[in-house]
Amino acid sequence: MPDEDVFNPCAARRTLLLGASAMGIAVLAGCGGDSDATPGAGGSPGVSSAPAAPATTGGNPFDDSGSGGGAAPQVPANALxxxxxxxxxxxxxxxxTVLVLQPAKGSFKAYDAVCPHEGAIVDPPFDGNPIIMCPRHNSKFKVADGSRVDGPAPRGLKSVKVGVKSGYVVRA
Known part of the structure; x- marks a missing residue:
């Protein structure tokens, strides 16, 4: 069976979530447009005719392609x-391309998310699983150090140095 025909549940989940997010934004955009004489003066909690802050409602707030501006907290330039x-x-x-992990509360690790076997993006572990899996050919890597446990990958995942700054995981 060709590699292109293999079902990737992680990619399917991402596609579903992105579609649901786009639909939610479209629904929210359709809810606006009421013309109050006093927009934003009192009113119901959670209801506002003011435009939403772009840094928190759409796009990628960690995208390095431009500055968000506004009153949002300053995101470090190297934030992941x-x-x-x-x-x-x-x-x-x-x-x-970066897998950021929190194996224990307040402890962060990061690895290159590209499997060294054939370049597939690995799946993030969950619920304390100590193993990172590659969905394409089932290579397995340790959360603790990124080393190879099993599978066709010739080596472990490349480590990415990270730290925490202003509430963000950043490249160190």
Missing amino acids: VAAGEVPVGGGVIVKD
Whole structure:
């Protein structure tokens, strides 16, 4: 069977979440447009005719392609992800190529998310699983150090040095 025909549940989940996010933004955009004489003066909690802050409602707030501006907190230039977005005992893929993990509360690790076997993006572990899996050919790597445990990968995952700054996991 060709590699292109292999079902990737992680990619399917990402596609579903991106589609749901786009639909949610479209629904929210359709809810606006009421013309109040006093927009933003009192009113119901959570209801506002003011435009939403772009840094928190759409796009990637960690994209290095431009500055967000506004009153949002300053995101460090080398930020990968907000520390609160990384589940304890699990991880997330950021910038499409970095796996950021939080094996224990407040402790962060990161690896190149590209499997050294054939370049597939590995799946983040969850619920304290000590193993990172590659969905393409089932190579396995240790959360502790990225080393290869099993499978066709010739070596472990490349480590990415990270730290925490202003509530964000950043490249060190």
